[in-house]
Structures are given as structure tokens and as C-alpha cells.
Amino acid sequence: AMIMAHPNTLKHLTVATRVVDWDFDFPASPKGALPTMLMKGDEETLKHNGQTIALKYYGPAHTDSDVSVFFQEANVVHVADTFWNGVYPFIDYSTGGSIDGQIQAAEANVKMVDDQTIVIPGHGEIGNKKDLIAWRDML
8 A cells, every 4th residue: 555644754753753741662663654655745636536635744733744634525634633622732842843833733724624524633533623723722
């Protein structure tokens, strides 16, 4: 299977990463779990099974490799750890995260969706635009 990611994701997965706040070391990932294709810019559009999949890099937010994945025809977006629905956020400074970037990602997420969009968070229950607005306002 093709695994697509931001180049920073590959950088982090190939080495052990210490998350100081959790007092935990994530080991380097095995070769079979590494991305096989890297984004060439901040945005990529893929076509698969008649579907348009838009990937967008946020810049440093939860980490320095956060990417949203928008399944356009289905109106479903996965915003990963830039949205923890009903859960207090964790900004991973050890991998380049920043609170300012997390707020910018929250703004981008609100602008990206409409009232019918299904929003898949990194943590918590499936959400919607109202949930994204509450998250942004909390941040």
C-alpha cells in the first residue's frame, strides 16, 4: 500500500523520539511502516476510485508534520491531532508543535468545512463545524 505523508513525518519516524511530557521514548518505525510517498508541497490532490482526496499541510501545529485529509465528494475531513474533540489538547513541542500553530490550524479547519461536513478528530468523537468552532474558541 502507498503511505503518503509530509516529509517531516518521515524524519520523525526514522529515529527514536523522546516525548518529555509523557516521559516516553517512541522507537524508530520499522521500514514497512514508513511513508512510501512524500508530499511535494503544502498541498496535494489525489484521485482514487473516482474520489478526490485533498491533503493540506498546516505548518507546525500539534507537531511539525500535521496534514488534513479531505475526501471531497463525501464531505468528510480527517484533521488528525489538530482537533481533539472534547479532550484537552496536547501540543508536542518535542516534534515541532506550537500553540500558535495549533490555533492557526483550528482557524483553517473552521474555514475548510461547511455545516454538513463530517469531521474526524485525532481524539474524541466524530465532530462537525460547531465542534471545530468550540475547539478553536477554547484554544
